[in-house]
Amino acid sequence: MATIGVCIFSAPADLSPVFRRHVVSASRKLVKLRNPFLKPLAVWTEEQPSSAATTTTRRRNFVEKKTSSDDEERVDDVEESDSNYKRKSLKDYFEEAKELIRSDGGQPRWFCPIEHGSHTPDSPLLLYLPGLVKLIEKKVKSENSHLPKRPIYLVGDSLGACLALAVAARNPHIDLALILANPGPSGDPWKTVMDSVVKGLSLQSTFEELSRNLVTLSSYLPVLADIFPKETLLWKLELLKSASAYANARLHAVKAQTLILCSGKDQLLPSQEEGQRLCRALPNCQTRMFENSGHFLFMEDGVDLVTIIKGTSFYRRGNNLDYVSDFIPPTTPESNKALEYIRWMSVVTSPVMLSTLEDGKIVRGLSGIPSEGPVLFVGYHNLFGFEVMPLIPQFLLERNILLRGIAHPMMFYKQGEVGSLETSGFDTIRLMGAVPVSASNFYRLMSSKSYALLYPGGVREALHRKGEEYKLFWPERSEFVRMAARFGAKIIPFGAVGEDDIAELVFDYNDQMKIPYLKSVIEEGTKGVIKLRTDASGEVANQQMHWPYFVPKVPGRFYYHFGKPIETEGMKHELRDREKSHELYLQVKSEVEKSLAYLKEKREHDPYRELLPRLVYQATNGFTSEVPTFEP
Template identity: 45%
Template sequence: MGSMVNTVSQLGLMSSAMRWDSVGGVRIRTNWMRAYGYSSAGVKRKFGFLRDSRKRIAASCFEGNKEGNSVPNKLELEPLWNDEYGTQTVQDYVEIAKEMILRPDGGPPRWFCPIECGCPLKDSPVLLYLPGIDGLGLGLILHHKALGRAFEVRCMHIPVNDRTPIEGLVSFVENAVRLENKSSGRKPIYIVGDSFGGCIALSAAARIPTIDLVVILINPATSYNRSKLQYLPPLLEAVPDQVQTFMPYLYGLTSGNPFKMAVVNTTGSSPTLIMEQVFSKLTAILPHLSDLADIISMDFYVWKLKLLKAAAAKANSHLHAVKAEVLIMASGRDYMFPSGEEAGRLVNSLQNCKMRYFKDNGHALLMEDGFSLLTIIKGSGTYRRKNKLDIVSDFLPPSLSEFKICFDKNLGFFHFAVSPVTYSTLHDGSIVRGLSGVPHQGPVLLVGYHMFFGLEISSLVEAFLKEKNIVVRGMTHPEMFTENFRSINEHVLLYPGGVREALHRKDEHYKLFWPQRPEFVRMAIRFGVTIVPFGVVGADDLMGICLDYDEQMKIPSLREKIRLQNLKTKKLMNRTVLEGEEISKQDFYVPGFYLKKPGRFYFLFGKPIETRGFMESWKDEELAMTLYLKIKSAVEQNMSYLLEKRKQDPYRDIFARAAYRAISNSSSDIPSFEP
């Protein structure tokens, strides 16, 4: 058995050069097959017995291709790319799972590459998915298309009649990782362990500490000895005739929150329409989940519970040997395991571990609405293509679903309250609504005023994504200018005033606190970066300051709190700031504030300033200072212009905007003043 498992584990794990052959109108990745003596015709014979529905998931990266053309890797993703999240649902999972359980094909554990994953980006790392207690390998079904852009996805499948012990499963994964490591070069290998799979992932990682691994644990089953499941094996042995009675209960623990599963990919213009869709999906999903509980055999459950107990014990005994980078995702409403508590224990036990907590989700986190595995991997700074993270080359732009969640769902009410409006300046000096005056081709440096609490940032980022399909990146320091920055033609946002400007005192609205030396201008000239000065106003219409920094420093308890907070926080201050400059006062603190009736945010981007003609003179301090003063003056003039013109906006008041939306049935493009 062991040799067969090891042999099968190698299939599909050779590094893919993305070379394709046509076999009967089906495109197959062929290089790994030939490495083990299979021709394209041989592959067709080997997989010919599979039924059509099984070919969709079990064939190693099959994809329609009647022409048989070669398919190169995509070089990059465009902002707001369609990750197709939710196009496959839990109902798809249930239908495929029923067939796999009712018509098992036998054999040992093996890997398959879901066809839905498609073609990944160039140099994408491999991601190995280790399933939960069902062993089917379908747990990523909602995420196949999104993950397939950033990873070469392989899913582990354990046939329902397979009885490979835990040692064999760990060896199966270990051999796969070693084989992939030989061909992947400097790329990390990702292992996603879901519940039971998390125990296997930790045990395998402990055996290969020298390989660059990123282990992602989703509600890991390492807390088995503190879970409700530990009481089931003796109970099943005591009353074997009543085992079938417990099946729906056990499956209910593992299947997660049906409501959150039904919410996936629901769309509608009103809560009523959304609830109708959710109810319709619930009525379709619940009977199928019940059917799955009924068709799973007693032997399957008894074996899996024994395997689960052994897997948890093995993983816990080797935690000290895990050197890999670990990311844990834990649910707050996991009724199968105490996942939140267990995540805290693992963070303290593992050497390089961080966690993300989802308080409203259940055990089947990967199947529930509002959870995108790729988004969490990106947002936690865990995605990389080499042994070290490169924040430029490893950056993945936001997808369309991420944009909707962020700006429509999470920030929707805030953006409704401030209804931002943007203006820009054309080369002839005329001001127009929108961002047409901002160059589309980078590198471009956006330099402007930092409003109170940095409230303008989300509105600025949203505007560039919506209108120009451009991702604006933030820069904390001029030394971030590099050749890499110039080569990728990015739009970068810089606030010379930093924290001092964003956390200003009373009566300091729209006052710039910039350093005296023009370091960012010299760096921009050196790399030929176009500078666009901008002004923004509106925070004073949203909130007022009642207790500022100077006043808090006069109160002993608050002064001590600020001091301790800033001992832990690295100050964001320009390294060339001269002692005594106002901008050097970069202490973080939380000002006392009160809310006002919301007004509106206004942006004005000034006339672009080209620096390519001065690149050879980047060390000329007089030239740099001249441009610096020009930029600073432009920002101040833009704000003065907006402060005056906003008085002419008939929709500055939130009630006027709400009335307009109610009448026009429009959620955007609310009129404003004419420039």
Template identity: 50%
Template structure:
């Protein structure tokens, strides 16, 4: 399978469905095709597909053509650059390969696109081997590029199995509601019953869901045990509920999962779950787990936490109001999730500058309303200085061409950051890339600190871990950069340190800015004292024998950066009558030609 969208044969696997005319598919035998992908006209605009499109296209996909499992490339994802990473999608219990149908265009709009290839298959015993051959072939073709595997439910088990057997291949796994929790699923108690049921009994249960009739046919099942067992009709009902499907599409769901197929897949879920759980300790791939809070089929949230504690390179994001078929729901954007977790890279290691995907207007419009209340409370006033020294309201004084280094003072908890970043984008369409605490991107600080998902928005807006190397890269890329020399210590200052600078004696950022001829825009902010009053800071718990252990747990212990020797404190503050924040950006300071 190649990025061109070739489809593969694998001996011994069951037939799959006829390719839809909307997808490109080329059959090969022993070798991988280097061409064969149909390319859509770049001038054609596509509307993002809806749930009904999934069902309509599934009607074509579920018609068997007697062929083996295969990959297909969605046409709506468009063309891609030669260095774009490959994304493989392994479907869940539906098996159509259309589970990413609402994400295809978004994946194709990435600057260095993830080139999606989807698997369309009723899973068989040879599917892991099929995936293994694919990733090994692609790794050989592009050894410097990672391979992304998005696996849903059963597909997540296949992805983990392939990763455990190929630790030398650079894989990035995105696991959606993994079926590794099948032993705790509502589906698991049904298997023993199904294994002894006749075809006639199975049809009866599927038709009317009457467990008493099954009990009469299988007398050694007690009433207590039967109460715990779901009928096939109930399972299909749960699946339909997770699809958020109307009764009009219920027939499509039952066509996708007929009786025999559903029974077979439940058996396969059990086998795959047992196999993968026995090999979790061998999985070394970078992993992102997406867990739905309202999964009707699997205990996905609990399982996500378990896997995150088991896998060494794992992050988890929980979507509390979503069901089992996550990517078919409204408001779910896989690209934004990848951005927010800094999961996208084109090489062996993440480059926070070259691998950054700029926020799109639609993404900004989706996130910005969540922060408007903060701006409404603080009513920020932005003042900037033009080149002639005139002070104007707004950000017209900020140079349009980079590199530009915006340098200023941190208020308590960095409360001034959100209005700055938002207004730079609203007023000037500039992405202000902040130098942020490394612990917001890596697991460097205590588990007692807030969940990393709370900071996904700052990653989407372009923030990077504060380091000399990242500052160098941003200046090289002629970016607009937000820098706080006072760092964490200044943002978490003590009660008696209002508006006190905590800058280091040697401000090396000036020397580096001069090397690139960057413009330095100094700024200051006032108004914090009109909003909150600190009542409790780091000194207070350190003097309290009961709170001292907690305070120590929040103290940084790593020594990678200059900030590593600082104590983290989370002051307790009392809200006051809301006041305004005033931002003043001084006249840009030219450094080009300056010898420092």
């Protein structure tokens, strides 16, 4: 009997260029990006006859996609290629599977329905586990012996999760990363299935019960019957039951990094309860909930395993995650989904973007932004960081530039590490390239010529108090200047105003600290947070985690002004001097304050600052039209 497995992805050989330039005038238009990581899907089968013949490898396309050998492909060609992109359906999958179920007594066949091309030697292996513990363990050990510094990913779906846990428990010395979807190590929920088979019920009835919400599967039950005859199914369920008992008894031995995916509408397994139980038992674990999904999570539209891996910062090629070198830029569908998620903010605020040309002229749009990195944007953080939501999409749409935010480490905590903080809401931010603030990550961003986004005021600015709008809380000692100069980065100071046009603070940090209960909640919630700038003094050192309460207003507009780029090329040695470095630091801070003052004054002359005039204009000129503003 042949066993089928899946290798999902491998790392791309080249992470740059990330995107090709593509200017889109309408802010509501979804972005189309040329992503170098989209390759035709293929199938690999490894077959070794009973004789001592060498292993043969066959490749068969599984996804049809128009490609071009021209690296300088025009945008029109890209859009045509994107429009022709077609992922095969579940029907196609079963048609392909018919050819893989024959038995010849040979080695396992690894079925690979993925998008990929050539992979780098250090890319991690990912195996989808429908088979046996010893078989998977043999493959894991073999791969680990060849590349011991590379992690191996094990994906276990449903009871396949117990196989992954069993392998991990038996091999704690191997660097494994487990992804468990709707795990069922308890085994009890499958008693009904086994009873049905034992009592002689037809295999078709059993699978109809298992896949009642998968209408498209019903016509392929004969194929499933060929793959899993009644005796085979019974044998496999008994085997998995044993694996479940084994895994449960040895959870303490599992040291592997683990990601658990749970469906909220699983009718077969108590997935959420089981996921929470496992997460408490495993030392290096995080979970993600899919409230509207059923038991067959990976078969549902909108659920993409690779996107989940990227959004949870679960992809790495070495022993430790490198947020810069391990980053895989979002694909076109991922970018469009992220833009759709936050598009409402751009719609209601109609952001005005102003940039500065080399001659000092201020123009509307982002034409003043340099075309090549590294570029460091340094600005003021509005309340809750509201200004970031329209900012990153606008750069992506207008200039095809991916701004990589340098964010607070809190956004990268695993769920449950900081009280009851729900971290899955940060997945989109991570997917779009945010990195935790650290000197090493800053170094890697600049060395890779990225466009980085930095807020020196951090949490203190984003969680400011009443009456502190547009007040900078920067450290007294200079930061970021010498690192930018080391790589010749252009520093762009910028200001953003408009938070006071959409919300008004009514119950801030000072108010909450007067109430003993809330004070204790704030202090307890801050304990588990990494302390940044421990050597700083003054207000910038006050990074207390709390939630200021505000009253929403009828939305006004957001305004952004990007100052003239400050060149650091050739200043590496000059800016090693602390005094000169500090002078440039104060210059950047002064330019940010000037941008804020400029925008606060100019917005008073914008006839479309309020929501109603903007709606009237768009109703007259079309809702994709750009709303006018003041003259720069």
